[in-house]
Amino acid sequence: MGDTNLLDYVIQKSGQDVLSCYHCQKCAAGCPVAPFMDIQPNVIHRLLQYGRDDEILKSATIWICAACETCGARCPNDIDIAKVNDALKQYAVREGIKGKEKGMPAMHNAFLSGIEKRGRMHEVSLIRELRMKTGGLFKDMKLGIKMFKLGKLPLFSEKVKNMGEIKKLFEKARRAQ
Amino acid sequence: MTDNGATYSYYPGCSLHGTSREYDASTQAVCAELGIELKELSDWVCCGASSGHSLDETLNIGLPAHTLKLAEKEGMDVAVPCAACYNRLKVAEHALQEKEGVREQMKDLLDYEFQGTVQVLNLVELIKDRVGLEKIRSKVVKPLTGLKVVCYYGCLLVRPAEVTHFDDPEHPRSLDEIMEAVGAEVLNWSYKTECCGGSLSLTRDDIVKGLVDGIVDMAKEAGAQAIVTLCPLCLENLEMRQSDGTYPVFYFTELLGVAFGLKESEHWLKKHLVDSTSLMKSLRLLS
Amino acid sequence: MPQKKIGVFVCHCGINIASVVQIEELVKRLQESSGVYYATDYKYMCSEPGQASIRDAIKEKELDGIVVACCSPSLHELTFRRTSSSVDLNPYLCEIANIREHCSWVHSDSTLATEKAQEIIETIVEKVRLDEALDPIKVPVNKRAMVIGGGISGIQSALDIADSGYPVILVEREAAIGGHMAELSDTFLTLEKSSELLSAKQREVSVHSNIQLLTYSEVEDLDGYVGNFKATIKKKAKMVDWDKCDGCGKCIAVCPVKVPFDQEHPLGKENAIYLPLLEAGPKRVVIDKGICQHFSGECSECQTACPKSAIHFDEQDETLEEEIGAVVVATGYSMYPKDRIGEYGVDGCEDVIDGLQFERMLAAWERGEGPLRRPSDGKTPRDVVFVQCSGSRDPEHAMPYCSRICCMYTVKEAMVYRKAVPDGQAYVFYIDIRTGGKGCEEFTQGGIADNRLIYMRGKVSKLYREGDKVVVWGVDTLMGKKVEIAADLVVLATATVPSPGAKELAQRLKVSADDYGFFQEVHPKLRPVESPTAGIFLSGAARAPMDIPESIMHASGAASKVLALFSQDDISHEPIVAFVDEDYCSGCGVCVETCPYGARELQGRKRVAKVIEVLCQGCGACIAACPNGACQQRNFQAEQCLYMLDAAL
Structure with a gap:
């Protein structure tokens, strides 16, 4: 599990002092998606202290967080939980850990690979790639057709001219991991 | 602030070139009417949205920093209509301002020496603070009398407050004031900054439906006929995932267009998944 | 030699x-x-x-x-x-x-x-x-004390000193003494009426031959030193002749200025002219010049209505100079403004109140002024949600400290509420229940069980208005579930903060206040009732949040420090002070400007510099500053220091 423990990794990467949490759950009380999380946000802090890293990294919680920052705005101890979750997601991806939530990592991967190819996000390509990976190719199909008819889903993607810089950025990012 | 008079760099972002073309069109038209020239940054790159910060810290800062680099080259403050793009650009700007290490990293990755000479402005900020309510009022030819709306800011415009420094993070008012200036009846409600779950929309619509319905229900309860927003992700999500299927959601620029009497307005409104023209017609705001 | x-x-x-x-x-x-x-x-x-x-x-x-x-x-x-x-x-x-x-x-x-x-x-x-x-150096002690603040701790300090035979000036900013205790309903632990407990003390003060009571007065300045202070006190104009006023209230009925309920109105201020809430003593009105429309406009309604012609708008503030030997600071506390907590700040919602406002509502019910009514529409609240730590223990947004009194008063308020509304339900959101102290834990647990109070461990994230309800988004951390309650009334235990103006008063008294404005003690463990300035003592919640019994203990502690000082006829001062060789002094006055203690002055026709020895702290600043070498310090003389340097080098 890497060269440093997960708690230190998270504190260092996110810049958040998760140890100052006093478990009032004001985060969960205001979180729009907390009822769908398998581990409540503050409990992640507790599990980090216990060293139960595997549970955290395989949890749906880290992927379900919508990064809306409501928790961070109201936390009495100034813990930005969205940033904590970013650090955890990045760690899980780096270590190749597959958890309970499959859709979100696939979506993010498809999104970034599109940018690496074109420099811009292209909705039709993104949805196609995502559905190829996760199945449900015909999910939202009716919606898609309606949007297409409204001219909201251009079939052809835009591409940035100067892709060299973007390719370089992605390569260096991979090396930095 | 750079001394660029009424010309700004413009970063539309991917949504405005895709699902939210009506936002792009209405933004450009309304800005032109208000005497603002928008010059689209050439060859701009995606901000990385929620995928960047979820998967990779380098891309999280690197992608939006690329846009900051383009904007600094142009030397003008940059207007950003999409709340998600705005948020990512502000996060990158904040990291570059605060962290020496990030500045070093960007020098290496993008050959970018951060200067901090241009400001990143969201569209509400640009129109309310740079143009001003007086000017907006002066352009109104068809006040939106009788239109009852609630203003929906979403998460990304106001949070984290220490990054965006925009309006009150719990009770923002900027968009309310703009809509009041064009004659709409703006109702107070408590879901201004509740999250719609936009980033989960493609994969976890089971979660998102509940969030969207909650927001639509609260808007109705407040007595509003429609929701006005500035975020393309929120708008698409609110339209796609509502159970009602008929509750209109507008970009604020579309309504400014109607109030300013811009002919293209009807065309924009026809681009919506949820019928937006009937309400306007019933109030005689569209013919 | x-x-x-x-x-x-x-x-x-x-x-x-x-x-x-x-x-x-x-x-x-x-x-x-x-x-x-x-x-x-x-x-x-x-x-x-x-x-x-x-x-x-x-x-x-x-x-x-x-x-x-x-x-x-x-x-x-x-x-x-x-x-x-x-x-x-x-x-x-x-x-x-x-x-x-x-x-x-x-x-x-x-x-x-x-x-x-x-x-x-x-x-x-x-x-x-x-x-x-x-x-x-010996200095005589002026055995007369000044107590600043007429709440329960100031009253107690004043009584203790006066009972020991020394004269006391009790200075109170409001028109009547009693402070916040006068606003409270039944108090923990005995559930006795706060106003009744207080009135006995108020009566003692009003008849005590050793206490000179200055209400509606503020300390403007303090000069001097331990045993020999000089205080400048502003007596604010009441605009009402108290010899004529009989408290009939006809003036109040016609006053057009209404003080909103949710604004601080200590002692029953509901209009610009008001009757200070006072159980003891005669009832007489005063005018708050700050909000009175006579001064911002033309209104003279109350003057016309007064049958006794007791109202005089031309009455001017008066300035008094008083000599005293010791000062007790007892300026008390106030509540953190709830509108500064964004997520609890429901736009103009009158049904989100703070604990002190709820006390006033409960006290009115106890006085028999009808059933408990919520501020917005007068309906009796059936579901009341208490939110503890509203602004306390929140280093990021408000106050990092625990306000100490809220856990006790919240359970007490919930108990009194259940008496007032027997079929009502009280919910309490808390992070930790901190009820140390004699009898406190038993009181709390008994109160929760006997009154079926629902205590939920978790912090509230957001409040908002929905219809005529206030929706509370909370969480029960012990269940791990989000909780949503549609409440009729929400009571925020907002953080206890220093009284308004405490920091400014600290500056005028030349004592220190901490970052929040609480008065600083010499040592938090060993010398909690003494300020670092000799002769100035701290009493009650001016120093830190504390409840009534603790305030009274501190008040008596501060009084005993005053009495220890007064037990001596004179006090000693270190003789290591500056002195002047008048032959060399040119009267330039540089030393006067340099001295941080006000211990230097120019005297006489020759205008030579003098040292006021009792004020001199022997810091040496004037000696370094004197251009003529006319200043020296006892046992640190120039020659002496040169020999010392020789030996050292």
Whole structure:
């Protein structure tokens, strides 16, 4: 599990002092998606202290967080939980850990690979790639057709001219991991 | 602030070139009417949205920093209509301002020496603070009398407050004031900054439906006929995932267009998944 | 000058000094040193045998100055000066050479450390050689106290001092004494009526021959020093002749200014002219000039309505100068403004109130003024949600500290609420229940069980209006579930903060306040009721959030400090002060400007600079500043310092 423990990794990467949490759950009380999380946000802090890293990294919680920052705005101890979750997601991806939530990592991967190819996000390509990976190719199909008819889903993607810089950025990012 | 008079760099972002073309069109038209020239940054790159910060810290800062680099080259403050793009650009700007290490990293990755000479402005900020309510009022030819709306800011415009420094993070008012200036009846409600779950929309619509319905229900309860927003992700999500299927959601620029009497307005409104023209017609705001 | 016989006493301090400094060698060298008449050593000089050896040597060798080479003077200077006095050697001829902190503790090379110890000692020997015998400066004590703040702690301090036979001026900013205690409903732990408990104390104050009560008055300035302060007090114009007013209330009925419910209105202020809420004493009205429309407009409604012609708008503020010997600060607390908590700030919602407002509502019910009604529409609240730690324990947004009183008053308010509305339900969101103290835990647990209060561990994230309800988004962390309650009334236990203006008052009194504006004590553990300025003492919640019993304890503690001061006819002041050689003084006044203590002034026709010895702290600033070398300091004279430097270098 890497060269440093997960708690230190998270504190260092996110810049958040998760140890100052006093478990009032004001985060969960205001979180729009907390009822769908398998581990409540503050409990992640507790599990980090216990060293139960595997549970955290395989949890749906880290992927379900919508990064809306409501928790961070109201936390009495100034813990930005969205940033904590970013650090955890990045760690899980780096270590190749597959958890309970499959859709979100696939979506993010498809999104970034599109940018690496074109420099811009292209909705039709993104949805196609995502559905190829996760199945449900015909999910939202009716919606898609309606949007297409409204001219909201251009079939052809835009591409940035100067892709060299973007390719370089992605390569260096991979090396930095 | 750079001394660029009424010309700004413009970063539309991917949504405005895709699902939210009506936002792009209405933004450009309304800005032109208000005497603002928008010059689209050439060859701009995606901000990385929620995928960047979820998967990779380098891309999280690197992608939006690329846009900051383009904007600094142009030397003008940059207007950003999409709340998600705005948020990512502000996060990158904040990291570059605060962290020496990030500045070093960007020098290496993008050959970018951060200067901090241009400001990143969201569209509400640009129109309310740079143009001003007086000017907006002066352009109104068809006040939106009788239109009852609630203003929906979403998460990304106001949070984290220490990054965006925009309006009150719990009770923002900027968009309310703009809509009041064009004659709409703006109702107070408590879901201004509740999250719609936009980033989960493609994969976890089971979660998102509940969030969207909650927001639509609260808007109705407040007595509003429609929701006005500035975020393309929120708008698409609110339209796609509502159970009602008929509750209109507008970009604020579309309504400014109607109030300013811009002919293209009807065309924009026809681009919506949820019928937006009937309400306007019933109030005689569209013919 | 005849050579002084100076003795040096080297302490081993166990091994603290002796393990590094070679004591035997050091003493031998000192015995050979020119200025030293006698030198010896001992394992612990501060012990009784050690002190006895010093006393014996002073007598036998007829020493007229001594140096004790030991630890820091902050530890034992006083000890050894007392040793000297006991055998009639003037204590100011005893000095400490610090060879522990300044030498043995910070060095390891024994040879060099021994040399350094020798130099330190020889430097101090030079000082003693030219030291004068000095006597402490005596200042008489003015045995009259001033208490600032007429809440329960100020009342208690004033009564304790007055009961001991000393005169007290009690200064209260509002028109009546009683403070927040006058607003409270039943108090914990006994559920006795707060106003009844208070009224007995108020009555005592009003009839006490030793207490001069100045209501509607504020302390503007304080000069002087312990035992001899001079206070400037502003008596604000009440605009009402209290000899004529009989409190009939006809004026209040016509006043057009309404104070909103959710704004602080201590003591029952609901209009610009009001009757201070007061159980004891005659009822008489006052006018708040700040909000009265006579001064912002043309209104004179109350004057017209008054059957006694008691209202005089032309009455002016009055300034009093009072001489006192001690000051007790008892300015109390106020509540953190709830509208500063964004997520609880429901736009203009009157049904989100703070704990003190709820006290006033409950007290009105107890007085028999009808059923409990919520502010917005007068409906009786059936579901009441209490939110603890609203702004407390929130270092990021508000106050980092625990406000200490809220856990107790919240459970008490919930209990009284259940009496007022027997079919109502009270919910309490808490993070931790902190009810230490005699009887407090039993009171809380009993209250929760007997009244079926629902306590939920978790913090509320957001409040908002929905219809005529206030929706509370909370969480039950013990269940791990989000909780949503549609409440009729929400009571926020907002953080306890210092009284408005506390920081400004601290500046005027020249005492320090902490970051939040609470008055700073000398030592939080050992000297909690003393300010760092001698003669100024702290009472009650002006120092930190505390409940009524604790305030009363602190109040009596502060009073006993005043009484200890008043038990002496005069107080001593260190004689190490500046003095002026008038022949050299040009009267330029630089010293007057330089002195941080106001201890310098120009006097007489010649305008020579003088030193007010009791104010001088011996800091030396004026001496360094004097362009003519006319200023010197006792036992730190220029010549003396030069000899010391010679010895040191």
